[in-house]
Amino acid sequence: MATKFQLLSACSLSGALLLFSGCDQAQPSAYQIPKETREVNLPMPAAPEKQAATASGMNVLPGMQQAADAAGELTYTIPEGWTEMPSSGIRKANFRIEGDSGSAELAVTVFPGDVGGRLANINRWRGQIGLDPVTADDLPPFTKSYTISNHRGLIVTLQGETDSILGGLLPFHGNTWFFKLQGSTDTVLANNEAFESFLDSVRLPDTHH
DSSP states (O other): OOOHHHHHHHHHHHHHHHHHHHHHHSOOOOOOOOOOOOOOOOOOOOOOOOOOBOTTSOBOOTTHHHHHHHTOOOBOOOOTTEEEEOOOTTEEEEEEEEETTEEEEEEEEEEETTTTOHHHHHHHHHHHTTOOOOOGGGOGGGEEEEEETTEEEEEEEEEOSSEEEEEEEEEETTEEEEEEEEEEHHHHHHTHHHHHHHHHHOBOOOTTO
């Protein structure tokens, strides 16, 4: 007959065998849980608004179009051989001239204030036809005082290598009017008298007189 000690030993051994066999049979398994994917559609940032360039070589900044509209419309006589083109935006008038050696275009624009001053405006025009900037002391040979719409203005003659500019500048009751004829040098210079005749005919709305 087995003693109590032998029975306890047998039970302990059986339990141990069951424990080890159970561990061998129930091996832990590793599971890879995919990460949750969230797609969030964010609005794309708005592209910066492009500033429209004018014939005067300046960008149309906020408020300039309103100032141009408030300046009123001008009247004029179109010289022979000039073709009037549709005006749009900041341009108050627009003309095209065809010549034997090339074409030219005259644009009339108006901006509030002095737009940097006379010298800055002239140097901007000079840069557009490949000329170096100048100082105020250099202006007399290619500028002359000129009356436009009964107000004192300025005519500028800038001759480049291939393109030239005949320009009129007129400070007028808080605005500056620009009359710029630019294009083929031969065509521009051949229209010098027509340009001055056009300026002579210009009348601006003037509520101050």
